[in-house]
Amino acid sequence: MSVEMTRRTFRPCWCAAGAFLIVVVMAAGCAKSGTESAAPTSTTKTQLDYAIAIHGGAGTISKDISVERRTAYENALENVLRRGVEMLEAGGDALDTVEAVLRMMEDDPLFNAGKGAVFNHEGGHELDASIMDGETLACGAVAGVTTVKNPISLARLVMERTPHVLLAGPGAEVFADETGVDRVDQEYFFSQRRYDAWRKTLEKKSEAKDAVRGTVGAVALDRDGHVAAATSTGGLTNKRFGRIGDSPVIGAGTYASDAGCAISATGKGEEFIRNAVAFQVSMLVELQGLDVESAARQVLESRLEPESGGVIALTTDGSIAMTFNTQAMPRAAADSTGRFEVLIW
Numbered sequence: 001m002s003v004e005m006t007r008r009t010f011r012p013c014w015c016a017a018g019a020f021l022i023v024v025v026m027a028a029g030c031a032k033s034g035t036e037s038a039a040p041t042s043t044t045k046t047q048l049d050y051a052i053a054i055h056g057g058a059g060t061i062s063k064d065i066s067v068e069r070r071t072a073y074e075n076a077l078e079n080v081l082r083r084g085v086e087m088l089e090a091g092g093d094a095l096d097t098v099e100a101v102l103r104m105m106e107d108d109p110l111f112n113a114g115k116g117a118v119f120n121h122e123g124g125h126e127l128d129a130s131i132m133d134g135e136t137l138a139c140g141a142v143a144g145v146t147t148v149k150n151p152i153s154l155a156r157l158v159m160e161r162t163p164h165v166l167l168a169g170p171g172a173e174v175f176a177d178e179t180g181v182d183r184v185d186q187e188y189f190f191s192q193r194r195y196d197a198w199r200k201t202l203e204k205k206s207e208a209k210d211a212v213r214g215t216v217g218a219v220a221l222d223r224d225g226h227v228a229a230a231t232s233t234g235g236l237t238n239k240r241f242g243r244i245g246d247s248p249v250i251g252a253g254t255y256a257s258d259a260g261c262a263i264s265a266t267g268k269g270e271e272f273i274r275n276a277v278a279f280q281v282s283m284l285v286e287l288q289g290l291d292v293e294s295a296a297r298q299v300l301e302s303r304l305e306p307e308s309g310g311v312i313a314l315t316t317d318g319s320i321a322m323t324f325n326t327q328a329m330p331r332a333a334a335d336s337t338g339r340f341e342v343l344i345w
C-alpha cells in the first residue's frame with residue numbers, strides 16, 4: 001500500500017480572545033487505496049478559528065502517473081489552499097474565500113472547470129457552478145454557460161443581484177452581459193488533454209486511464225463562525241442535450257448551512273441529484289447530530305453506487321470530512337491549528 005502524499009506546516013494560531021492556544025492532536029493520515037469503500041480522512045472535534053477544504057474531482061488516477069503529473073496536482077492544490085488560508089487567517093469571510101479559491105481552480109487547465117473544461121458531444125464547453133452561504137442559506141447557480149470565464153462568480157451574482165437561485169443557458173448569458181463579468185470565446189476553454197479524452201469517448205475507445213473528472217469544490221469556515229460552499233464544473237465528457245449535473249443543483253452538488261455543514265460534491269451527477277447528497281449530509285448533521293465524517297460516509301455508503309464520487313464537508317466547529325468511493329479524489333485541507341495537507345489517493 002503506498003503512502004498518501006501529506007504535507008503539514010505547523011503555524012500555531014491564537015484565538016481572538018487571546019487566551020487559549022487550541023491544540024488538536026490529529027490522527028496520523030492513513031494510507032488509503034482501493035475502491036471498495038468510502039475513504040475518509042481525519043476530522044477534528046475542537047472549535048477552530050477557521051478551516052478550509054478543497055477538491056479537484058473524484059475519479060480514477062493511476063498511482064503510476066508520472067512524477068510531473070502528480071507534482072502538478074500537488075502544487076496546484078497547495079497554491080489554492082495557501083490562498084484560502086491567507087484569506088481566512090486575515091479575517092476574510094467564508095463566502096469570499098470559496099469564490100476566490102474556485103476562481104483559481106477555474107483558471108487552471110488541470111481541472112474540469114473554466115479553462116480546461118471537458119468537451120460536450122458537439123465539441124463545445126458548457127459550464128455549471130453554484131455557491132451557498134451557510135449563515136443565510138442564500139445561494140446562486142448557473143448552468144450551461146458558454147462564454148463566462150469564471151462561472152462561480154456569475155453564480156455568486158445570481159445569488160446577490162437576482163431573486164432567483166439558478167439561471168441556465170442563454171438567459172444566464174444575458175444576465176452575464178448585464179453584470180460585466182469577464183467573457184471569453186469557446187477556444188479559451190480548450191485543453192489538449194480534454195480534447196483527446198473527448199475524441200477517445202467519441203470513438204468508443206476505453207475511458208482514459210487518468211479519468212479523474214476534475215470538478216472543483218471548496219468549503220470554508222471563517223472567524224465569524226460561518227460556513228460556505230462552492231462547486232464548479234464542465235460536467236461530463238461528451239454530454240448531450242443540455243445535460244446538467246449536480247454541481248449547480250443546490251442540495252445535490254452544493255449545500256451550506258451553519259446548522260448542518262458546508263459541502264461540495266463531485267462524481268456522477270445524476271446519482272448525486274437522485275439522492276440529494278449534499279442536503280442529506282447536512283441534515284444528518286443538523287437533525288441527527290452526526291459528526292460530519294459519519295454523515296458523509298453514511299450517505300455515500302448507503303445511497304451511492306461504488307465508484308460514484310466523493311464529497312468534502314465542513315461544520316462550524318472546523319471538523320472536515322473528505323470522503324469518496326472512487327480510486328482518487330485530489331483534495332486538500334487546512335485549519336487554524338496549522339493542519340495543512342494535500343492528498344490525491
Ligand code: ASP
Pocket residue numbers: 057058213214215233234235236244245246247253265266267268269270309
Ligand atoms: N458532478 C459533475 C457532473 O456530474 C462531474 C464531476 O464531478 O466529475 O457534472
